[in-house]
Ligand SMILES: *[C@@H]1O[C@H](CO)[C@@H](O)[C@H](O)[C@H]1NC(C)=O
Ligand SMILES: *[C@@H]1O[C@H](CO)[C@@H](O)[C@H](O)[C@H]1NC(C)=O
Ligand SMILES: *[C@@H]1O[C@H](CO)[C@@H](O)[C@H](O)[C@H]1NC(C)=O
Ligand SMILES: *[C@@H]1O[C@H](CO)[C@@H](O)[C@H](O)[C@H]1NC(C)=O
């Protein structure tokens with residue numbers, strides 16, 4: 001019942017997608033996602049699209065991919081319970097409800113059909129605002145193995161709100177998938193009247209760091225490179241989280257790591273590697289669902305590169321770059337939408353220091369994790385493969401990761417061929 005989804009429909013969409021794909025070949029341009037213009041070609045999503053615009057959630061999305069958007073078609077948005085919400089809620093609360101419909105992971109239809117009956121937890125844009133308690137900004141996606149019906153609800157037990165996937169509207173591998181669902185989802189324990197409207201913070205990050213006393217090297221590097229202006233501009237939207245190494249951390253850098261002599265563009269990549277493009281208070285970081293987080297450097301270099309692995313080690317927060325493990329030592333500043341944490345080590349991206357650091361020797365008691373993995377070089381391929389829905393992806397072995405992606409895309413091509421053949425058959429039948 002739930003999946004009113006005929007094979008011809010999937011094959012047609014895939015077929016058209018293949019046509020587009022083959023005509024534009026693989027030379028993807030680096031245009032930001034414009035969700036409004038993507039949705040504008042669907043007559044049955046006009047109300048949902050205008051909600052995204054009126055709550056300014058659409059603009060949060062321009063620098064966010066990969067995502068899966070759960071869109072409620074007009075016919076479902078106009079009936080209860082969805083209509084009650086859109087009528088009753090102030091735009092600020094409605095904005096957070098809509099953020100709950102933006103999954104920060106790309107799912108192809110095949111990925112969805114691989115979801116186990118026990119479900120998968122997926123972080124949404126709401127989790128990144130810090131306004132959801134615990135992991136209630138994540139959704140639990142489950143699949144009924146008998147009907148293949150896919151249901152989405154809060155991970156909270158007995159959560160009353162759920163939505164069922166109606167159909168796949170559009171997919172642009174590996175950036176965005178739009179699924180039609182039959183209802184707006186309400187996050188569990190969500191304060192429907194809370195407001196996300198806030199005056200601009202206008203925080204001077206350089207000054208905040210200098211006032212923190214321990215962070216003079218970082219403050220001067222950020223200031224000199226000019227990236228601090230970019231960070232301050234990001235205080236709007238979903239906010240930012242900075243991990244700032246202490247002065248001692250800069251002093252402890254191994255002799256073969258010459259940060260200051262890096263060319264300016266590399267230096268700014270290293271600095272951006274210390275920043276998450278969302279506001280995460282300490283509690284959210286501690287309960288982070290997906291440990292591997294993209295940084296601002298990921299946005300410039302492609303999905304899957306320049307990620308940080310954030311986890312709890314020995315009761316404190318550890319940040320692992322693959323070649324360095326730092327711990328969060330203090331909260332320097334925390335006020336929505338900006339969080340600044342002191343960290344015990346300079347976060348060296350393995351994409352830049354992977355080879356140079358093969359010789360890094362650990363000073364006693366420092367606990368520097370030295371990895372012998374080869375750097376993945378700067379891979380232009382979109383590395384956010386559908387297979388990454390597997391929480392056990394071993395990102396610290398880039399070569400294996402790339403193999404997994406390759407096999408995934410090969411599988412995708414094979415499936416596409418089969419689908420295209422089916423499609424031709426379908427036309428012949430017609
Ligand atoms: C899709 O993702 C790839 C790699 O992440 C990127 O190069 C491309 O610009 C993206 N396309 C769109 C339309 O955002
Ligand atoms: C997205 O496209 C719409 C028209 O399709 C346009 O009005 C809007 O300004 C665009 N938004 C951005 C952020 O480019
Ligand atoms: C919405 O419209 C698109 C075509 O514009 C169609 O493929 C899709 O099935 C429709 N979805 C629903 C739920 O009505
Ligand atoms: C997701 O839902 C399924 C089915 O209700 C449940 O068995 C599973 O424990 C849930 N997972 C999480 C993490 O809440």
Ligand SMILES: *[C@@H]1O[C@H](CO)[C@@H](O)[C@H](O)[C@H]1NC(C)=O
Nearest residue numbers: 151153159160161162163164
């Ligand atoms: C989803 O919600 C509907 C209506 O509130 C309810 O009848 C149904 O049992 C729920 N399904 C699940 C899996 O919780």
Ligand SMILES: *[C@@H]1O[C@H](CO)[C@@H](O)[C@H](O)[C@H]1NC(C)=O
Nearest residue numbers: 203204205206207208210223
């Ligand atoms: C921020 O503070 C620093 C140090 O106090 C100062 O040099 C800089 O001009 C300030 N920036 C702005 C935009 O006020």
Ligand SMILES: *[C@@H]1O[C@H](CO)[C@@H](O)[C@H](O)[C@H]1NC(C)=O
Nearest residue numbers: 291309311320393394395396
């Ligand atoms: C992330 O780091 C933790 C602690 O260092 C480690 O246990 C975990 O396996 C790492 N995960 C990934 C995906 O690298």
Ligand SMILES: *[C@@H]1O[C@H](CO)[C@@H](O)[C@H](O)[C@H]1NC(C)=O
Nearest residue numbers: 313314318325326327366367
């Ligand atoms: C965790 O604790 C163990 C034992 O106390 C210690 O050997 C290890 O270095 C600690 N790890 C970190 C990352 O602090």
Ligand SMILES: *[C@@H]1O[C@H](CO)[C@@H](O)[C@H](O)[C@H]1NC(C)=O
Nearest residue numbers: 392393394395396397398400
């Ligand atoms: C990743 O894989 C490598 C080799 O397959 C293994 O040695 C390493 O322990 C794995 N790391 C994690 C974090 O699972």
